[in-house]
Amino acid sequence: MPDISIGRFRGGLCVYWADASTGKRRRHRLEARTRKEAEAEALAVYRRETASARNGVATVSDVWEEYRRDLGTKPTAKTMGYTGKSVLAYFGALPPSQITKAMCIDYGRSRMDEDGVSQGTVWTELGHLRSALRFAEDTRMIDRAPKIWRPEKPQTDKRILNAGEMRALLDATRAPHVRLAVALLLGTAARVGAILDLTWDRVDLDRGVINLRLDDAATRKGRAVLPMNKTTRAALEAAYEAALSDYVIEHGGRPVKSIRNGFTSAVDRAKLGHVRIHDLRHTAAVTMLVAGVPLEKVSQVLGHSNTAVTFSTYGRFLPSHMQDAVDVLDFATLKRSG
CATH class of the missing domain: 1.10.443.10 (Intergrase catalytic core)
Incomplete structure (x- = not known):
């Protein structure tokens, strides 16, 4: 959870935090009228305003790390620390809106052909990307999450004991x-x-x-x-x-x-x-x-x-x-x- 605070401002509510680069306090007025409504809106404003990508547009790296922070101590957050190494190397600098099906196919092909990973691994990695982008849409970091193409999930061999x-x-x-x-x-x-x-x-x-x-x-x-x-x-x-x-x-x-x-x-x-x-x-x-x-x-x-x-x-x-x-x-x- 980011270090943000909610306070009063000109008869309404606002969110404020310390700018990571300058140390100065940044403040934004909220439309919310109750404390409960303000908490959700404040987080969305913070995520939007602190996106580090060019022109203030969140990159895949921004989205990925914010999603991991939101997951907290859940096991998926730890797993994404590993899957992110390859996903972010390929997609990290891009704004989500630039992701295409062709890119996803190329990513999967290069991971399997050049890196020697399994189809199941690619399915998992792109699944984490899809989840992160859907989170970004839900929290208003981005306007719309692009569709992420994934290969078919391989059927694993199941050993059934008698x-x-x-x-x-x-x-x-x-x-x-x-x-x-x-x-x-x-x-x-x-x-x-x-x-x-x-x-x-x-x-x-x-x-x-x-x-x-x-x-x-x-x-x-x-x-x-x-x-x-x-x-x-x-x-x-x-x-x-x-x-x-x-x-x-x-x-x-x-x-x-x-x-x-x-x-x-x-x-x-x-x-x-x-x-x-x-x-x-x-x-x-x-x-x-x-x-x-x-x-x-x-x-x-x-x-x-x-x-x-x-x-x-x-x-x-x-x-x-x-x-x-x-x-x-x-x-x-x-x-x-x-």
């Missing part, structure tokens, strides 16, 4: 905190970040409910409030008796930042081949769908914003839902009309 493989993975997990994390990942279909963030104040053993959501909305990924199944409840009850901290997944009384090493070792011991941590979420989702759980419920468990997201991700694992459609096309068994 029941035997899931049991083998659990049996091969040695460290208690890693075993608990794996049990929760399979029993809630949550992302690993949500499990590592989970604290005991969001686990209600009396009601059998797990709240994966964070009150401060530190992540843009959806998280659910879920009931416990028997296995999950048993694992949590045992862990609660031995808890040394506020975090459910802990080691030596401290929260755990990653279970990657312990997970990889368990996968190797179970001889499962290539399995990623996120594949446990995919496994849980597909297991529910194959068992006939309605798409709407699965979507809620996964924390998706709508069922379209769920279907686009997992629809290809459910060809059986089209059986009645292709049965209509079984012309060989149709009776000839009289």
Whole structure:
């Protein structure tokens, strides 16, 4: 959040701040009549007036950095510190209005052909650019966000474990905190970040409910409030008796930042081949769908914003839902009309 202040000016409200180059105070009168309205308008005025680009027009670099500041401590802000190295090297000096589809295509081609990055990386980088520009339009830094072309998001290979493989993975997990994390990942279909963030104040053993959501909305990924199944409840009850901290997944009384090493070792011991941590979420989702759980419920468990997201991700694992459609096309068994 920039260092700005709201004050009174000639019977109305104004915003003021110290100019970074001169140190002198700059002041602008606001149209707002209430303090709440003034806060939003003041931020928009500050962003517009402090744009460092030529002729006072914000550049992509201005927009990018302002968006990162607005994200604060959210994980995306940190990620954009990396993706910005290539995006800003190409687009940074440009006013957003000059960005064209041809530029986006050229950027993607050069990143993949010359820098050797994947199509998925380009998709992510240009996605961050699109989000930053939409933010700039919403906050009135720019009049209109240009359309950002991106290549198709590549379909990632999803390893779906069967029941035997899931049991083998659990049996091969040695460290208690890693075993608990794996049990929760399979029993809630949550992302690993949500499990590592989970604290005991969001686990209600009396009601059998797990709240994966964070009150401060530190992540843009959806998280659910879920009931416990028997296995999950048993694992949590045992862990609660031995808890040394506020975090459910802990080691030596401290929260755990990653279970990657312990997970990889368990996968190797179970001889499962290539399995990623996120594949446990995919496994849980597909297991529910194959068992006939309605798409709407699965979507809620996964924390998706709508069922379209769920279907686009997992629809290809459910060809059986089209059986009645292709049965209509079984012309060989149709009776000839009289």
